[in-house]
Amino acid sequence: xxxxxxxxxxxxxxxxxxxxxxxxxxxxxxxxxxxxxxxxxxxxxxxxxxxxxxxxxxxxxxxxxxxxxxxxxxxxxxxxxxxxxxxxxxxxxxxxxxxxxxxxxxxxxxxxxxxxxxxxxxxxxxxxxxxxxxxxxxxxxxxxxxxxxxxxxxxxxxxxxxxxxxxxxxxxxxxxxxxxxxxxxxxxxxxxxxxxxxxxxxxxxxxxxxxxxxxxxxxxxxxxxxxxxxxxxxxxxxxxxxxxxxxxxxxxxxxxxxxxxxxxxxxx
Amino acid sequence: xxxxxxxxxxxxxxxxxxxxxxxxxxxxxxxxxxxxxxxxxxxxxxxxxxxxxxxxxxxxxxxxxxxxxxxxxxxxxxxxxxxxxxxxxxxxxxxxxxxxxxxxxxxxxxxxxxxxxxxxxxxxxxxxxxxxxxxxxxxxxxxxxxxxxxxxxxxxxxxxxxxxxxxxxxx
Numbered sequence: 001x002x003x004x005x006x007x008x009x010x011x012x013x014x015x016x017x018x019x020x021x022x023x024x025x026x027x028x029x030x031x032x033x034x035x036x037x038x039x040x041x042x043x044x045x046x047x048x049x050x051x052x053x054x055x056x057x058x059x060x061x062x063x064x065x066x067x068x069x070x071x072x073x074x075x076x077x078x079x080x081x082x083x084x085x086x087x088x089x090x091x092x093x094x095x096x097x098x099x100x101x102x103x104x105x106x107x108x109x110x111x112x113x114x115x116x117x118x119x120x121x122x123x124x125x126x127x128x129x130x131x132x133x134x135x136x137x138x139x140x141x142x143x144x145x146x147x148x149x150x151x152x153x154x155x156x157x158x159x160x161x162x163x164x165x166x167x168x169x170x171x172x173x174x175x176x177x178x179x180x181x182x183x184x185x186x187x188x189x190x191x192x193x194x195x196x197x198x199x200x201x202x203x204x205x206x207x208x209x210x211x212x213x214x215x216x217x218x219x220x221x222x223x224x225x226x227x228x229x230x231x232x233x234x235x236x237x238x239x240x241x242x243x244x245x246x247x248x249x250x251x252x253x254x255x256x257x258x259x260x261x262x263x264x265x266x267x268x
Numbered sequence: 269x270x271x272x273x274x275x276x277x278x279x280x281x282x283x284x285x286x287x288x289x290x291x292x293x294x295x296x297x298x299x300x301x302x303x304x305x306x307x308x309x310x311x312x313x314x315x316x317x318x319x320x321x322x323x324x325x326x327x328x329x330x331x332x333x334x335x336x337x338x339x340x341x342x343x344x345x346x347x348x349x350x351x352x353x354x355x356x357x358x359x360x361x362x363x364x365x366x367x368x369x370x371x372x373x374x375x376x377x378x379x380x381x382x383x384x385x386x387x388x389x390x391x392x393x394x395x396x397x398x399x400x401x402x403x404x405x406x407x408x409x410x411x412x413x414x415x416x417x418x419x420x421x422x423x424x425x426x427x428x429x430x431x432x433x434x435x436x437x438x439x
Contacts, residue, residue: 057417058371
């Protein structure tokens with residue numbers, strides 16, 4: 001065999017060896033806190049409008065997960081932490097401030113994005129996609145419980161309860177909030193701290209649409225079992241290529257990833 | 269892309285072949301920590317009396333080797349020598365890099381992201397046949413992706429950084 005032929009065969013082998021079959025077509029990819037929480041390679045700050053638009057604009061991104069907190073006047077704002085001083089130019093909690101005060105808040109990031117209110121998100125951008133609203137039921141600054149019906153009223157007013165062009169999933173880790181949201185027409189997922197807790201909630205609450213669990217806390221056997229029961233399973237804390245691959249290999253309904261770029265590469 | 273290649277071509281040949289002064293050429297193997305990946309690759313350069321010009325060809329380690337998605341990067345840099353002694357040369361450095369990666373292969377070129385980095389920083393290089401080099405850079409990174417909401421490619425600017433270390437041989 002000539003040297004030239006060997007080189008051609010070798011090149012063909014290398015090219016075909018690089019083509020991996022990726023059987024993850026049914027698994028949906030969602031941006032955790034839009035383009036990822038505390039992602040150093042992210043262009044925009046998590047939960048900002050700019051980050052949401054960027055995530056939804058990417059080919060292959062099926063939606064976003066956002067952290068929702070309620071202000072004193074009943075408006076809902078997108079922010080992950082409890083205290084504002086850790087990420088923004090002011091101090092205090094969202095639950096202690098009103099819309100006028102919160103509209104002046106900016107993140108201490110390179111782009112200095114404004115703190116986003118859910119009302120500012122144009123739902124047209126969500127067409128054929130899904131949005132996960134991770135609700136904060138506890139006001140840590142005042143050490144008090146928020147009123148579930150205030151949340152339901154505001155989210156319904158903004159058109160998230162009966163939207164037809166996109167899917168809304170409400171995430172909660174508080175049992176008492178499951179039924180009111182379900183009765184108001186929302187898809188409710190339980191944000192579980194462990195596979196044991198997720199299992200228990202699926203048994204206790206028939207109306208749950210699904211569960212959201214950490215990648216490290218769930219095995220593929222759990223995922224198979226819950227999906228067989230007709231529940232959706234979403235995995236979060238998925239950041240590194242290895243972690244994303246591990247999550248995808250459990251074949252959940254979707255992953256909430258902190259690195260959309262890596263997740264898209266692993267899926268496609 | 270053609271403009272970038274033309275720029276690199278001019279950059280490479282603008283100094284050594286047409287220069288009146290003697291220029292030393294060298295080849296460096298380098299590792300770079302960038303915002304989007306760790307890069308590894310080769311740099312070909314030449315040193316004149318006042319400047320060090322370098323052309324680099326690299327690939328992203330995580331994307332290329334751990335995710336089987338080729339992430340090439342080409343670039344050029346120019347360093348002005350402001351300090352030189354028997355063991356070290358040092359000075360400010362200006363660097364341009366172009367890199368590209370296909371995030372989503374199912375949608376053709378719409379799944380491709382391109383990055384243009386323009387950075388400035390400080391460079392250190394030891395002297396001798398075998399040498400070490402190290403650069404610290406920061407600047408702008410322009411990320412260009414297809415936007416499915418607006419059905420066109422859009423460019424977003426952000427802050428970028430680069431830490432480089434390399435080992436090389438001077439011819």
